[in-house]
Structure formats: structure tokens, C-alpha cells
Amino acid sequence: MAELTMIEAIRTALSRAMEEDPDVIIFGEDVGIDGGVFRATDGLFQHFGSSRVRDTPLSEALIAGMAVGAAAHGLRPVAEIQFSGFIYPTLDQLANHASRLRNRTRGRLTCPMVLRAPYGGGIKAPEHHSESIEAMLAHIPGLRVVIPSTPARAYGLLLAAIRDPDPVVFLEPKRLYRSTSEAVEDTGEALPLDKAFVLQEGTDLTIVAWGAMIKGATEATLQLAESGISVDLIDLATLKPIDRATIRASVEKTGRCVIVHEAPLTAGLGAEISADLAEHCLTSLLAPIKRVAGYDTVMPYLRLEAHYMPDTAHIIDAARNVMEFS
Amino acid sequence: MPTRSAGFQINCSAFLDAVGKPIGDLPKFARNKDILVALYSAMVKTRTFDSKAIALQRTGQLGTYASSLGQEAIGVGVASAMTDDDVFVPSFREHGAQLWRGVSLEELFLYWGGDERGNDFAKSRQDFPVCIPVASQFPHAAGVALAKVQKGDPGAAVVVAGDGATSKGDFYEAMNVVGAWNLPVVFVINNNQWAISVPREGQTAAKTLAQKAIACGIPGEQVDGNDVIAVQAIISRALTRARAGKGGMLIECLSYRLGDHTTADDASRYREDAEVSAHWQLEPLIRLRNHLVATHGWTKEDEQLLLRTCKKEVEAATDTYLATAPEPARAMFDTLFAKAPADVAALFEEVGNG
Structure with a gap:
């Protein structure tokens, strides 16, 4: 069984989800050829191609809003915000649309999207790169907020988030990205959401x-x-x-x-x-x-x-x- | 220093003048009486719905409502250019477009009466519900178009918003990605000259709103938004381009908001009656009716019959709406998630089924 760091486990889950469902696509800033600033999507652009792993313009509100539109029309977008400190422009889309679309159309349109973002402090990052913003997100009805704490849970919870029929914000403690590794088997088995x-x-x-x-x-x-x-x-x-x-x-x-x-x-x-x-x-x-x-x-x-x-x-x-x- | 100019121009198209006289040759569809009557009828129906909605609100039987008075040609012109393959992503003032797309009068009344079931359209189920936070619907259209490209589905996304919406970043961000990724999105601006109390000139120093497309590398054009023929023609052209993989386009429809912003607004606080009166001379229904009378033998009887038919339909829909009981309280949680998590399920118990 492979020993994976959290960032490798996340990449493995993304790759797995893309293999098993052609509707899963990734977009965000520098997620393509550069593989993301933390390399969460490293190699995915090369493997899945430029139409499924897309570099967006530098445009956080768009990234979230485009995910809403794409999710409502049959894709399962996994959008990346480069750092949680830059997540604020997405709040309009998360609070006004992603979390409400199913409810306000009484189930006609839905929003199976994941918004991933590196989160929290501890890596001596620049200003605005280290905030912990889960509470304001958790205050939004209709949204799931998930934070993994180990490589194995990151793998299983991210798979669950991508397969979930509703929007999930997936916050990744970047201090843990490479701090430890553990055995993670790429079985495709998700861990339960809503469960401690x-x-x-x-x-x-x-x-x-x-x-x-x-x-x-x-x-x-x-x-x-x-x-x-x-x-x-x-x-x-x-x-x-x-x-x-x-x-x-x-x-x-x-x-x-x-x-x-x-x-x-x-x-x-x-x-x-x-x-x-x-x-x-x-x-x-x-x-x-x-x-x-x-x-x-x-x-x-x-x-x-x-x-x-x-x-x-x-x-x-x-x-x-x-x-x-x- | 020798320089080169990037130069641009913004065209503005129109087919009928304010009194309904053709300006040059009409497009082929606009020489067909049935098509013109259908467009005219849809505008009259929209206006009939509009008056009824305001009357219901004034008597406490509807929530706050945004009138489309004077802008009926935009909604009808846009929707009549679309097909079932396209997806409509509307602002809150395009009732005429929604009706043309197959959203029912009952559904519109239900929605504006405060009942989300009005958004569970029986037809055009791919369309978005109206968007209340101004301009936040633009990125949705980009997402819909991305899904279409990705899945190889035909059609395009058509997104409408008001002039005020062009001041927001969402507008630019969405148009920018549509340009960069060559996505099939038609951006439509209902420029009714007023964003609540702030006039068009207060929003931007740009001479036109259409030119904002230039910065995103997509074409932008103006059209007389009170001329339903011109609106349909230009949206058709934009959709043909988009469907052929030639990317997005921005259409600024020039019109005027003859009513208040919503029933919660009093426009007399910030604009002169004379300005409004002057714009009544340019409104979209009169000119098409004049044209129908002059060219296609539209009679007083035809007109009376149409008004009666619209009134009857709207009254019947009103009765249905008023007779529709509210959902049980638990409906506020029923569709919050696909499957209610434990803490949401617990709320079902709390509110009961009343």
C-alpha cells in the first residue's frame, strides 16, 4: 500500500474521481500545467487534458459562479481557490446560489460542486494566506463544510464530497499537506460526510x-x-x-x-x-x-x-x- | 511618436421607428404576419400580467414585484430567438421571456407571491430561476456554456441583466472567461436607463454599455430594445454565431423603465414626469401595433379580441394562484439537501407538518 502525504492523497482522489466519472472537471487558477501552487493537481492536466483541467482567468467570483452554472447543467466541477484568504469573493455565489439552488427551485436544479481551498496557518505564508474561515462558511444553510486531518481521511472525504449531490466546501489544512504520510489505498472508497x-x-x-x-x-x-x-x-x-x-x-x-x-x-x-x-x-x-x-x-x-x-x-x-x- | 489605433465602433440596429414605420428592409421573419402577431400578442400578454401583478401587490395579494413595463420587446425578442436547446439565465425583470419559454402565468404569480414552487417550472426545466442579486447570474451562464461544450450538447446560454449590472465585477469576469474560452454565451443588457434611482450616466462614463465587450475580446452591439423585430434579429444572429462555435457576444438593448424599479419604489423621488412621458412615445407595443395595422390589416376587433384573451388568461391564472394553499412549513427544509442530514431532519419534527 502506498505511503501518501495529504497532498498526494488529494491528487489521488481527484484522479480517481475523474477516471470514474467523465463529468468531473477541475478548474481554478494555475491548476493546469503548473499543477496548482501546492501541486494538488500535478499531472492531471497532462493525463486528462486541457478540457477537463482548466486554468481559469484570475477570477474567484467567476470560479465559484461558473461552478454553480456547470453543476446545474450536468458537470461535477471541482473548483480550486488558491488560498482560503482569497475565498471571500466566492461568498456571494456560495451563499446566494450554490447553497440555495436546489431549495429555491424545489429540486429542479441542483448544485453538485466542490470548492477546494488550502486553509489555515502554520507554513509561514504571506499575509492573507493563513486564515481559518470555516465558521462563516458553516453559517450558510445548504452548504457542507469539510476539513480533513490526515491523508487517508482527505482521500475518502474528498471522494465523498465530489460524489455528493450538493455543494461542498473542502478546506485543506496546508500545514498538513506534506508534514506526514500514511498508507492510503486507492480503493475508490469514500468516507461518510456528516460523520465525526x-x-x-x-x-x-x-x-x-x-x-x-x-x-x-x-x-x-x-x-x-x-x-x-x-x-x-x-x-x-x-x-x-x-x-x-x-x-x-x-x-x-x-x-x-x-x-x-x-x-x-x-x-x-x-x-x-x-x-x-x-x-x-x-x-x-x-x-x-x-x-x-x-x-x-x-x-x-x-x-x-x-x-x-x-x-x-x-x-x-x-x-x-x-x-x-x- | 508613430502610433497605431486599435479603434472600435459600436453599431446600433433598428427596423421599426417609434411610430412603426420600417427603417429599410425588414428581415424575412418580420414580413410574416403570423410571426408578428405572435410577438405582439406575447408583449400584450406580458403587459397584462404586469398590470395584474402590480394590482395584486397593491392589494396585499403578491410580494414585492419588479415591473417590465416598456421593456416587453426585450424579453419577447430574446426568447423568441431561442430554442429548447438554449438555456435562459434571467434577471428579475424578464417576465415576457419567461412566458415565451413556457413558464406559466401561474408559476410567475406563485414565485412573486413568495412561493418557491413557482421556480419549479413544468416547461423549460433547464432554465434558471430569476436572479435577485444583480449580476451574480452572469457566471452561471458561463458555467452552463462550459457544461454544453464539455458534454457536446447543442445550444447556448442566454443571460439577461439590467444596465446597473454592468457596473459589477461578475459581469466583466464572466464576459472575460467567455472571451478567453470561446464559450457560447449571449449577454443581453436591458438598458432601461435607471438602476433604481441612479441614471445610466451615473453608472459609467462609457458611451455605450455594448463597448464593454471589446475589453473581453467579444463583439458588442446596441439594438433598439423597443423594437422587437430588431431584438429578435440580433439575438438570432448572436445565437447562430455562438452555436457555430464562434463564441460569445454582448447585446445592449436600449429601452426605458416606464414603471418604478419595483412595487417598493417611488420613481417620482428621483426623475421627472416629463422624461417618463417622452419615453411613452417610444414604447414597444404601439409601434408594432401601428405596423400591424398599416401593413397586415390588424383591426380594432383583432385588438379587442387579443386584449380580452390576455385578460381572461391572466384572470384564470390569478384565480389558480390565489386558490393555491401555501406549502407545509417543513417544505423549507425538504429540498435543502438531496438527503436531509440528521440536524436538518430534526427540524422536520420541530415545525411539524402544519
Whole structure:
């Protein structure tokens, strides 16, 4: 079985989806002969040709809107926005059209499109290249938002996103693109959307995280185990719709919860998960829910970036704090 | 310094003058009485629908409505040049085009009455519903055309928007890719001179809107948008080009918004009555009727019969619309996704079936 990095797993999934369905096409900026700035589409132009792997003009609003039109008329576009910091011009199309087309035509026209974008910080990128924007996307009804945390999950979730009959925004933590590799078999098997992954079962504390934060959360889980704290570790993976049942079941078991996200704290998805637990699991809670998140500030440029990113130490602190409460 | 000029010119075509007199030879289709009567009838039906829609809104029986008064020749001219292979991507003011394409009066009333079932057209199921956020439909047309090229499907996308829409980036971005990729898209601008309260001159210093195509490497032309013959002729020409793989084209239809922007607007706040009155002399129905009378023996009786027929149709559709019960509350979730995820399914329970 091949050892793949996340970027290789994404490329493998794209290639697989294109092989199995001639309606799958890729377009975006520099995705053609250049293979994308992170090489997610490397070699696809050469293999599938210039009509199925298309370099668009530098035109983000168009990329999203053209995907809507193409998806409504029989294609399955996988459009790339070069960095999540440049995703804002697409919000009009995502919020006003992609997410609403099925509903506003009562199912007559649909929008099976995927908008991919490298996401998050941690690679010392230029300004406007490192933001975590999942919460504003997750606030749009009718849209799915997915963030993988490993090569295998990136492969399976991207296949699922492409095959899904509704629009999906697929945010790829670029810090993880090449940081690790793991065995990924190109079986064509998709992973379920709308389903969180329980990475480790434990009894004392639930940690919910996603994307690049899974790395720190996993490390924290191991260190906490050494001091006898048993963690139920959940990779949320699909951020909208949230798999509330899995989180609730875990917290009903452990009575404690730490939520970790790279995005700023206020109105982040941690707030939604906290509120859901407060509404549905109050009698199971043994301690206050704790959020470990990015600061409420502009994403710092590369020299201060490390100070912004939640890391293993922050997660362990929060976990100990919760455990000490009761 | 020696220089070379890239020079361009923007042509403006017309076949009938304001009183319906032909300007030179008419195209072949416009010498056929049946075709002209069909175009005229469609415009009259559109206007009859329009008055009824406004009356219904004024009496609390319809939502906010955008009138197409005075611009009927654009919708009818555009749609009558299209075939079933083409895809219509409309703004919110092209009721005449939608009706010609087979969208029913009942569906239009339902939609403007606030019921999404009005967008689930029984005919022309490939067409987009009206687009409310101005200009955001342009990229959809590029996407539709891309799908056609990719799948080898015949036909083209025809997208319509108002003059204000040409100030938006979406317009340029879509036209730019249509030029770069040679996609079959016909861009139609209903230049009714007003974007709510901002006049055409306030939108751009460009002398014409059609010339904006030049920057994208596709042809742009103007047409008298109150002359249905000219509109049909030029859209046919643009579609023939597009279908033959010769790419996109921009057509600016010169017209005038005789009514308010919508029923929520009061145009007397920002424009003079005299300007509106002057434009009533140029409106599209009179000139075609004059031409039919002068050339094809259209009689008062023909006219009365047509008005009665349109009124009857519109009244019948109104009755059907008013008798249509709203959907149950859960309909707001039913088609949000192909298959409702757990948290959406939970909402079904919450609102019940009431």
C-alpha cells in the first residue's frame, strides 16, 4: 500500500474521481500545467487534458459562479481557490446560489460542486494566506463544510464530497499537506460526510478538534494518558452539518469537553458545539466546557504566527484545568 | 511618436421607428404576419400580467414585484430567438421571456407571491430561476456554456441583466472567461436607463454599455430594445454565431423603465414626469401595433379580441394562484439537501407538518 502525504492523497482522489466519472472537471487558477501552487493537481492536466483541467482567468467570483452554472447543467466541477484568504469573493455565489439552488427551485436544479481551498496557518505564508474561515462558511444553510486531518481521511472525504449531490466546501489544512504520510489505498472508497471520527475512545474527557488541530490534540491525548487521563478524541471532519450525536454521546460518557480550533474564538464553531452540549448534555457535565482557539485578532504575519496557533501545551493546560474542576 | 489605433465602433440596429414605420428592409421573419402577431400578442400578454401583478401587490395579494413595463420587446425578442436547446439565465425583470419559454402565468404569480414552487417550472426545466442579486447570474451562464461544450450538447446560454449590472465585477469576469474560452454565451443588457434611482450616466462614463465587450475580446452591439423585430434579429444572429462555435457576444438593448424599479419604489423621488412621458412615445407595443395595422390589416376587433384573451388568461391564472394553499412549513427544509442530514431532519419534527 502506498505511503501518501495529504497532498498526494488529494491528487489521488481527484484522479480517481475523474477516471470514474467523465463529468468531473477541475478548474481554478494555475491548476493546469503548473499543477496548482501546492501541486494538488500535478499531472492531471497532462493525463486528462486541457478540457477537463482548466486554468481559469484570475477570477474567484467567476470560479465559484461558473461552478454553480456547470453543476446545474450536468458537470461535477471541482473548483480550486488558491488560498482560503482569497475565498471571500466566492461568498456571494456560495451563499446566494450554490447553497440555495436546489431549495429555491424545489429540486429542479441542483448544485453538485466542490470548492477546494488550502486553509489555515502554520507554513509561514504571506499575509492573507493563513486564515481559518470555516465558521462563516458553516453559517450558510445548504452548504457542507469539510476539513480533513490526515491523508487517508482527505482521500475518502474528498471522494465523498465530489460524489455528493450538493455543494461542498473542502478546506485543506496546508500545514498538513506534506508534514506526514500514511498508507492510503486507492480503493475508490469514500468516507461518510456528516460523520465525526472517534480517533480514540476514553472515559474522562472529550476533545473535539479538526484539521491541523488534530495533530496537537493527538499529542495531548498521549501525554494526558501518561498522567492517567483517558481522552475520547473526536475529529469532527464535517463542520457543517455537525455530527451532534457523536459529540453528545461522548460527553454523556465523559462529562467533560475541550474544543480545539485554529479559528478565532468568538463566534467560532466551538461556540456552537458548547451551546449544543449546554442544551442537551447539561446533566452529564462535570466541569465547564473549555475552548482552545485562536485569538480574536487578525491572523498574524509569519513572525508572530506561532504565538497565535493553539498547540499541544494549550490543549493540555485546558484539559488539566477541566479535570481539576471536578 | 508613430502610433497605431486599435479603434472600435459600436453599431446600433433598428427596423421599426417609434411610430412603426420600417427603417429599410425588414428581415424575412418580420414580413410574416403570423410571426408578428405572435410577438405582439406575447408583449400584450406580458403587459397584462404586469398590470395584474402590480394590482395584486397593491392589494396585499403578491410580494414585492419588479415591473417590465416598456421593456416587453426585450424579453419577447430574446426568447423568441431561442430554442429548447438554449438555456435562459434571467434577471428579475424578464417576465415576457419567461412566458415565451413556457413558464406559466401561474408559476410567475406563485414565485412573486413568495412561493418557491413557482421556480419549479413544468416547461423549460433547464432554465434558471430569476436572479435577485444583480449580476451574480452572469457566471452561471458561463458555467452552463462550459457544461454544453464539455458534454457536446447543442445550444447556448442566454443571460439577461439590467444596465446597473454592468457596473459589477461578475459581469466583466464572466464576459472575460467567455472571451478567453470561446464559450457560447449571449449577454443581453436591458438598458432601461435607471438602476433604481441612479441614471445610466451615473453608472459609467462609457458611451455605450455594448463597448464593454471589446475589453473581453467579444463583439458588442446596441439594438433598439423597443423594437422587437430588431431584438429578435440580433439575438438570432448572436445565437447562430455562438452555436457555430464562434463564441460569445454582448447585446445592449436600449429601452426605458416606464414603471418604478419595483412595487417598493417611488420613481417620482428621483426623475421627472416629463422624461417618463417622452419615453411613452417610444414604447414597444404601439409601434408594432401601428405596423400591424398599416401593413397586415390588424383591426380594432383583432385588438379587442387579443386584449380580452390576455385578460381572461391572466384572470384564470390569478384565480389558480390565489386558490393555491401555501406549502407545509417543513417544505423549507425538504429540498435543502438531496438527503436531509440528521440536524436538518430534526427540524422536520420541530415545525411539524402544519
